[in-house]
Amino acid sequence: MGSLGERTAVLGVGQTRYQSTRGDVSIAGLVREAALRALEDASCTWADIDAVVIGKAPDFFEGLMMPELFLADALGCVGKPILRVHTAGSVGGSTALVAASLIQGRIHRRVLTLGFEKQSESNATWALSLPQPFSVSINAGAGGYFSPIIRRYMARSGAPELIGCMVAFKDRRHALRNPYAHLHQPDLTFDQVVDAPMLWDPIRFSETCPSSDGACAMVLGDEATGDAADGPVAWVHGTAMRSEANNFPGRDEVNPQASRDCAVDVFSQAGITDPRSEIDAVEMYVPFSWYEPMWLESLGFAEPDRGWRMVEDGSTGMDGGDLPVNCSGGVLSSNPIGASGMIRFAEAALQVRGMAGDHQVDGARRAFGHAYGGGAQYFAMWVVGADKP
Amino acid sequence: MREVAVVSSAVHQVEALTFTTDVQLMVPLINQARDSVGLTQDDIGFTCSGSSDFLAGQGFSFVQTLDAVGAFPPIAESHVEMDGAFALYEAWVKLQIGEVDTALVYSYGKSSPGSRRDVLAVQLDPYAMAPLWPDAHSVAALQARRLLESGGVTLGQLAEIAVRSQRNAVGNPNALRASADVTVDDVMADAVVADPLRAADLAAEADGGCAVVLAAGHRARELCDRPAWIRGIDHRVDAHGLGVRDLTRSPSAALAAARAADRAGFEADAVDVAELHASSTAQVHLLTGELSLGDDVRIDPSGGSLAGDTLMAAGLVRIAEAARQVASGDADRALAHASSGPCLQQNLVCLLEGE
Amino acid sequence: MTGVPDERGRLRADLVIEYPFTRTTGPVVGAFMTGLRDGRIVGSRRTDGRVFVPAVEVDPETGDAITEIVEVGSTGVIETWTWVDPPRPGSPWEDPHGLALVRLDGADTPMLHGVLVESADDMATGMRVEAVWKAERVGHITDLKGFVPEGTGQAENSAEGTERAVDETDEAVRSIRTPIRLEYDFIPSAAAQEYLHAYADKRILGNRSPVDGAVFVPPRGVDPRHGVAATEMVELAHTGHVGNFCVTHLPIPGRDDLPTPYVSAWIHLDGADIGFLGLVAGCDLDDVRIGMRVRAVWKPDEDLGATAENVLYWEPTGDPDVPVDRAGNRAWRDSAPGEVVEDA
Secondary structure (H helix, E strand, O other), X not given: OOOOOOOEEEEEEEEOOOEXXXXXXXXXXXXXXXXXXXXXXXXXXXXXOOEEEEEOOOHHHOOXXXXXHHHOOOOOOOOOOEEEEOEOEOHHHHHXXXXXXXXHOOOOOEEEEEEEEEHHHOOHHHHHOOOOOOOOOOOOHHHHHHHHHHHHHHHHHOOOOOHHHHHHHHHHHHHOOOOOXXXXXXXXXXXXXXXXXXXXXXXXXXXXXXXXXXXXXXXXXXXHHHHXXXXXXXXXXXXXXXXXXXXOOOOOOOOOHHHHHHHHHHHHHOOOOOHHHHOOEEEOOOOEOOHHHHHHXXXXXXXXXXXXXXXXXXXXXXXXXXXXXXXXXXXXHOOOHXXXXXXXXXXXXXXXXXXXXXXXXXXXXXXXXXXXXXOOOEEEEEEEEOOOO | OOOEXXXXXXXXXXXXXXXXXXXXXXXXXXXXXXHOOOOOHHHOOEEEEEOOHHHHOOXXXXXXXXXXXXOOXXXXXXXXXOOHHHHHHHHHHHHHHOOOOEEEEEEEEOOOOOXXXXXXXXXXXXXXXXXXXXXXXXXXXXXXXXXXXXXXXXXXXXXXXXXXXXXXXXXXOOOOOOOOOOOHHHHHHOOEEEOOEEHHHEOOEEEEEEEEEEEEXXXXXXXXXXXXXXXXXXXXXXXOOOOOOOOOOOHHHHHHHHHHHHHHOOOOOOOOEEEOOOOEHHHHHHHHHHOOOOXXXXXXXXXXXXXXXXXXXXXXXXXXXXXXXXXXXXXXXXXXXXXXXXXXXXXXXXXXXXX | OOOEEOOOOOEEEEEEEEEEEEEXXXXXHHHHHHHHHOOOEEEEEOOOOOEEOOOOOEOXXXXXXXXXXXXXXXXXXXXXXXXXXXXXXOOOOOOOXXXXXXXXXXXXXXXXXXXXXXXXXXXXXXXXXXXXXXXXXXXXXXXXXXXXXXXXXXXXXXXXXXXXXXXXXXXXXXXXXXXXXXXXXXXXXXXXXXXXXXXXXOOEEEEXXXXXXXXXXXOOOEXXXXXXXXXXXXXXXXXXXXXXXXXXXXXXXXXXXXXXXXXXXXXXXXXXXXXXXXXXXXXXXXXXOOOOEEEEEEOOHHHOOOOHHHEEEEEEOOOOOOOHHHOHHHHHHHOOOOOOOOOO
């Protein structure tokens, strides 16, 4: 059981508050806030860290090319190795997995990994959709890309029209329990979610993610450091990445094979045969509300075309659901793009460490972290547990 | 440490890939690297690439280039926004875990559509440096002058390095600047481009790409006659600011070499050839010192990055060239070096050996 | 965004990546910028007394924070330099100039800035220089015009009225604007050139895969599923079906001509095996559906150019729909390997 290589533990997690503009810090200040919190949580200092793996989405967001060079000082990395990962929206997850591979491969004993985005330095629509000459520009942003895929899911699953609104309302309620979440809307009503303007039909404004500044960091360690930790650690039970081409004949864009393959791989490493009963908390990359039922099916938590029923019957909510999804509020409540995947991975680790605060799932022993990117074609996943694999 | 080797490679560099996209560039290179050892993508355990959105002028540019791999059925894959040498490092780490035996690594850069020396200014401290738009040639010149005035090297010696590169590059189809009969006087007669550097002191900017296949243990021996074993590989970074560093040194290069040597069991200077990734002759000089390369080491037998420098691929090309020296039997031990950032801020050293 | 053919018929266009980035500074970089606004240069001092200029928020050697701000002199010495001619686009200088690392009096690290002299002959390592300032300062590295040989700056500085009284009520600088503009010469690939030129003749081209015959549009010279070159060009019908679509209610940058809401759709041409994006119009938006048969509506012949914009939009043909489960990319699944699916 478990992936090959050195056993790997999450020793510490650090997050910034996510908000539209972190006007009080520089880029260096932003990443240090998360990194220092992760070090403190892991009872480490900079000197204990052997290497840094940093991830973020396009460099255009901050207008800083290969920012790991500028940030080497801020991340206490001078004289150490630093790697910079970029796998589109899944990057936060992939970054954590590259960091884990440095432990699994017995290259290092303690690695700091961090994802960030300071989207307020520019503008998400601009940075994500730079116009290219000779191409007819008719799709704005990610919503224009994913809306048809959601439409296809609705057509084939027969899901009721308001399932997406139910996901959005649930995640925003969850976010109220997470002090780091960007959107805190205590007075939000379900009717307000439903009545929000349609942006990319069938996607309403209320069913999209915000644009956030923020950073998330983790300290990963080898088996000996995990064993020696004073507080609870999260053990890595499985790690997997998969990619597939963007557009080709026969591609199932609703339930991409790369997603299914990645889930099969990661659950198999963790010895999980029935994800729904064996996973206690899920942190899933849901930038548009409908992706919750879609991924529930793709990942094997629900039968094909029946993921929406889990939303409808409250299975994925914190209050009484048997498979709480995105207790942190998810991407729908905070989206510093380059960090969003790592937040999923880190929140999964917090759950099995029993350190998720007000959004803790009681007794969570195994949790699943998930990220995807590109045209739903890049996937990164991990399973973490309270027990050593 | 698991034994991992470079078993094949393919390189293409030209002055400008005017009518060719990144994906069209990489299709033949990836296929050539796989075909030459009889592998298809189904046989590849892990794939990793390196590129830069800023060069392409397009966000997520690597997403399109994935089409060159044939990524269906889906593949285990990752991407670094770094030179391909660092993608190779990530793949080497993956092979250390032991779950896969083969890896495909590729990277590419097409800087000709823009002004590369100006694009690179966007790498610098975004508050106090980048707004002054110091171009890459000027930054290289600041370092070169420090070296010259510290007494470590003379303009004539820099010209000798330029001449060595151009002469070695003869016969290398991927070299942009090659000449069998160029002399130090020729180089010294060139106009100064970025005082004190002349055109021949600055790496020849190229568009291009590189694909490399790695394999572990017996798999490597099955796939080729003489694998180029990666005995040691390491990378390190220095501080970013030009003012906080001693520009006549590159501590991260020396440290990466020492760490790679720890793994390899032989020192960086105990090699037959070295391929260096430098953007100027002054940097070649500096690296020769930091890596303690003696007179018996053949430096840049391909011409090095001075003869053809593809941003984001030049480091991986160095590994491919060094591996070829080993595979052909021209060298038993080889050093490949890759760098990133202003004035050799980040450095990777890979020590290769034949059996 | 379109381009025009050059004298040899090749299409090219300017691609400009431009944004006026707003950078929040945090306290330490902010103190440096505030100092510049006030005509002073400040650094940050490490506990051992080492003074970094410009002020840095982190000790590069240890990763520890540095917060103590100290003022240094506005005169100093050149440690290394080069000459920039012509000046770089985007830089604050319009004339050839020196670029140097200048260590200011009281600082332990040099800072980068311009040196404003006539020629490279006037530059030297070890030369003493002094800062010259803009009169209007906002808290930005370019508030400093650069350095000039020591003793020659006073005239310029006083002429510009540098003695800006520091108003105690002035707030510290919290953010700076750093516009970036990069220009690229965008030249479509040979396959894309052929594709675009064919539009001028109202022809739509695709690439056929040498492996299984699948047809890709637009032609990108590659079969992405197999990772092989696909160079054979095939001409495609002007009819197809809506594989999928989005009703967009948001205006999009650069398309002021598109009234919202509008329908963008994946158009699957007859004879092609993947879709490409197009607008659907000529019907009620509520009538657009997956599988709807459509045909191209072209610009008037006299307006045709080498551009995909020749197809104004796609309108319904009125023919029976393609069944939903055979619409779009999914159609390929129903075929035997190697068989080319013709829709409808």
